Amino acid sequence: MRAGRMLLLLVSMLMVSVPAVADTYPTKPIRWVVPFAPGGSSDASARPIATLLGAELGQPVVVENRPGAGAIVGSDFVAKAPADGYTLLLVPGTHTLGKYLSKNLPYDPVKDFTPIGRMVSVPYVLVTGPKQPFASLPELIAFGSRQDKGFSFGTTDVLGMLTVELLKSLSNTKVVQINYKGAPAIVTDVLGGHLDAGATTPPVVKGFSQDKNGLRMLAVTSARRSPSLPDVPTVAELTGIASFEVATWYGIAGPAGLPAPIAERIERALMKVMKDPELRTRLVNMGVDVIEDNSARAMAATMLSNADQWGALAEKAGIKP
Numbered sequence: 001m002r003a004g005r006m007l008l009l010l011v012s013m014l015m016v017s018v019p020a021v022a023d024t025y026p027t028k029p030i031r032w033v034v035p036f037a038p039g040g041s042s043d044a045s046a047r048p049i050a051t052l053l054g055a056e057l058g059q060p061v062v063v064e065n066r067p068g069a070g071a072i073v074g075s076d077f078v079a080k081a082p083a084d085g086y087t088l089l090l091v092p093g094t095h096t097l098g099k100y101l102s103k104n105l106p107y108d109p110v111k112d113f114t115p116i117g118r119m120v121s122v123p124y125v126l127v128t129g130p131k132q133p134f135a136s137l138p139e140l141i142a143f144g145s146r147q148d149k150g151f152s153f154g155t156t157d158v159l160g161m162l163t164v165e166l167l168k169s170l171s172n173t174k175v176v177q178i179n180y181k182g183a184p185a186i187v188t189d190v191l192g193g194h195l196d197a198g199a200t201t202p203p204v205v206k207g208f209s210q211d212k213n214g215l216r217m218l219a220v221t222s223a224r225r226s227p228s229l230p231d232v233p234t235v236a237e238l239t240g241i242a243s244f245e246v247a248t249w250y251g252i253a254g255p256a257g258l259p260a261p262i263a264e265r266i267e268r269a270l271m272k273v274m275k276d277p278e279l280r281t282r283l284v285n286m287g288v289d290v291i292e293d294n295s296a297r298a299m300a301a302t303m304l305s306n307a308d309q310w311g312a313l314a315e316k317a318g319i320k321p
Contacts, residue, residue, distance in 0.1 A: 025085055025262050026059040032252075034090045035074025036156070037067040037182030041122045041201035042250055045288055046090050049119060049270075052279055056269040061088075067181045070094070070101040070157050079107040083257035085266065089113065091299075093121075093248035096307035097158040100314050103321045110307070114258040115299040117270045118251035120288040123222035124163055124199040125232065129190045130214030132197075137218045137238045140197055141171050150174025154186035154198030158314060163199050163221060163246050165317040170239055184208075191215060202228050202287020221246040228287040249291065251299045267296050 032050055036042045046063050054061040066074035071092055081087035096109045107113075126137060134143045144151040153164055153175050164177045178195065180186050186198035187208050197218070206228065208215050217232045223245040225234055236244045252270060254263060271294045273279065280290050 035071035039184040044203040085262040117294040121249040144173035151196040
């Protein structure tokens with residue numbers, strides 16, 4: 001009887017303590033880990049959202065860049081962090097494809113994280129430099145077909161690798177795919193003539209193109225033209241392959257075991273922030289598309305769908321770590 005009363009008392013204390021934690025959360029700054037280098041679309045998207053999210057939660061949300069191994073370094077850091085709501089991860093759409101980057105992935109992309117909500121989707125922009133003998137995607141493909149080694153192409157993640165595989169399917173050209181830690185470095189090497197072409201993102205392109213440095217934008221990989229780059233055609237337009245569409249997305253997650261009341265507190269704040277008109281305009285002008293359903297449920301469903309669909313494409317392409 002005594003043991004039973006003690007167990008009931010303990011359960012009662014736990015039931016009271018979880019809502020109490022949610023009521024007071026957060027009481028200190030929140031670390032938001034971006035697993036990519038500063039300056040890319042993930043970083044550019046996260047910072048204005050972090051500012052408003054911090055204001056909504058009542059504590060600063062501090063962006064911390066931890067790049068490396070295609071987002072594995074930062075993701076692993078968050079997976080092993082305390083599940084208290086003070087360490088969060090910016091999750092890229094390629095999160096569930098980690099096994100194609102590492103033979104010994106140190107975490108389970110689904111089981112070791114708590115989805116909170118998605119924010120934006122981002123297409124890729126295929127770019128080249130002003131000194132190259134091609135100025136369009138068809139000309140790039142033709143150029144590669146004439147070279148014994150094809151052409152060099154920079155990417156930052158598995159989804160970029162899938163873009164390369166799709167480009168290969170357009171002709172018999174060879175593509176030498178080169179991994180980069182961040183999209184800005186791709187543009188730098190393209191402009192310097194060290195790289196024939198690469199896949200970057202609208203926010204990065206807009207930052208470089210404002211300097212009028214001759215960056216050539218060959219195509220966007222979204223189904224429709226980007227509102228921020230209306231003069232840049234889609235790959236589908238240029239190739240006639242209507243089904244060609246590759247775009248990543250960014251969301252927020254915490255470690256597995258994040259208490260539901262805390263996860264829901266952050267989810268509600270995110271959903272409110274993403275409806276802010278000024279933020280939406282700013283994000284669209286950056287070149288990213290605002291996702292309308294920011295719920296944790298939608299994010300979880302998308303992660304599972306990506307794991308199946310993109311995973312199947314990666315298997316077919318023979319992509320291995």
